[in-house]
Amino acid sequence: MRLFILLVLLAFQAFPQSEDEKQIKAFYETVLTQGDSYRWLNYLSNQIGGRLSGSVQAEQAVAYTRSQLDSLGLDRVWLQPVMVPKWVRGTPEFAYIESQPGVTNNVPVCALGGSVATPQGGLKAQVVEVMGIEELKKLPREQVEGKIVFYNRPMDPTLINTFQSYSGCVDQRYSGAAEAVSMGAVGVIVRSMTLRNDDYPHTGAMSYGDLPVNQRIPAAAISTNAADLLSTTLKLDPNIKFYFRQNCRQLDDVQSYNVIGEIRGTTYPEEIMTVGGHLDSWDLGDGSHDDGAGCVQSMEVLNLFKKTGYRPKRTIRVVLFMNEENGLRGGRKYAEEARKRGENHVFALESDAGGFTPRGFSFDCTDANYQQVLSWKPLFEPYLIHSFVRGGSGADIGPLKDGQMVLAGLRPDTQRYFDHHHAENDTFEHVNKRELELGAATMASLVFLMDKYGIVKPPKIKG
The missing domain is CATH 3.50.30.30 (Glucose Oxidase; domain 1)
Structure with missing residues (x-):
């Protein structure tokens, strides 16, 4: 028995953890012991509540999430104005x-x-x-x-x-x-x-x-x-x-905001990687799963980068989109402004499928980029993240699609999501703290790998 244990210890010494494994492990350990996503969601859900576009609660959520992003010591935090519909029940x-x-x-x-x-x-x-x-x-x-x-x-x-x-x-x-x-x-x-x-x-x-x-x-x-x-x-x-x-009745459009924060890249700051969810929700519950969870997980990605000391090569931007539920105005406005400024978005990840146990990702990308992503799958398997599939990404990041960038969607377990979707029981007590945090670490891990290795660009055709 002692000999067996000695052989196991020698095996671990022979195959030390890679730098990628160490960084990903740091994300998971940090979020499970020092994460802030559950605290943020608690405030959004229980102090603010349902955040229908154009409502007072939606504007309170804008102010709150901006203040929390400000507290993270990011390089820049700002509000992007967007006109949204105002429908009242x-x-x-x-x-x-x-x-x-x-x-x-x-x-x-x-x-x-x-x-x-x-x-x-x-x-x-x-x-x-x-x-x-x-x-x-x-x-x-x-x-x-x-x-x-x-x-x-x-x-x-x-x-x-x-x-x-x-x-x-x-x-x-x-x-x-x-x-x-x-x-x-x-x-x-x-x-x-x-x-x-x-x-x-x-x-x-x-x-x-x-x-x-x-x-x-x-x-x-x-x-x-x-x-x-x-x-x-x-x-x-x-x-x-x-x-x-x-x-119910439809009123005139009102001004609201996308909430944006970023860590500027050290090597390729002009290449932007976006991670986000939608800040608005329906008014029946408090929007904890749809999509308060996605918002706080996205905020947590930047928080984990700061807490683990990881300095990204590319600019990492969190975007909390307004008006996904009844108009998609926030996602369209963000893409419109990005094109006006000539921004180079290379990757975008959205979480809009609830705060349940993460299972993997879906990807909308070229074959070459999908093969690169599949090569990272062994890094996620110790965390029971096993599903890497081709498919849709997220409604808010969809307008960014240009045929070259990589779009991805976090895919949690789906079995309970529609028990709560758009209903009065989409409330904070139905979100499990550990599941929420595991999703945030999973997102941070993918963003880290995309930042470290970059996207696979098509070969230049010699003319």
Whole structure:
């Protein structure tokens, strides 16, 4: 036994940790013992709360995160002005299923972001149930006219990646009202985008396209339990009625800000690497997973660089984007200003999938850069980071895409994300401190490697 232990010790001496392994280990150990992300998230969630674009809370979040970035001793911290939409929910929504006059069951609903209000006294009509937009289009107009369209297509539970399941049915939430108007409907109810059966309606962005305001109809999400109840009741009696009342409205655009901080590169300061999340959230919960977690993880990346003494070769910039949820104005403004100034962005990483256990990254990049990333995979495997895939990165960094830079998205475990997404239960107590911090260290490790080795540039063609 002693001989075996001696051989193991000799093996470790023969294969000392590489400099990359040491730096990555320092990130993980530092964040788990000295990290600030959980404290920042606690303040954002519990002292400020939901941060809908244009709200007082959104502006409080801008001021708070700027002050925290200032405290890190970065080379520069600033606010980038951006005009954002201001939609307000108004008084709480109310709804019920009426099986016969005077016999009702109250059900949980919430207005979709961007929806118009119902008439002041609410809206009551018969219901037509469909499993999606394509099924609606196949119905004769007289079967829909004057009714409330009930989109009841659920997320596919057989897909392991729940974001794929979400993508498969979110069109009915986003475009369902515009399609229903063309069929003469008077309102829209959409099954919440979650795999869980519960009583939380999940809001989210919707669009009327180019419809004039006077032709728009109110749209609301209904909880999954209530959607099942409504569907069952309709099968028993197709003549039942549904009533809902909401008082939301769209106001004029207001000025807000992207919050930006950077550490200037020592060798290639003109090459910019961006890491970020979106500071705005929906108003039902406090936006802890979507996307307070991504914001504080991104701030933590720069914090870890400072605390571990790593001096980046390239300029590392954290950007907390405003208005991802209902407009993407912050991401577009950032890319627009970067192009105006002729900035050279070479890499961007976004965290916008919740503060759950990190599993890896998705990459939008050239084959050569993807192969370089795969060569780093063994450095992450001791931390159980094993999924390096091609795919999307993040909505806010998408406008930066130029065909040459590397875009990446942190990919945590997805199984619980849509339990909370855009709902009242997206709150601080549902974020695990250790999982949040592991995600931040994982991001810092990727940024470190991209900074140290740079992106793989295409060979110059000799003319």
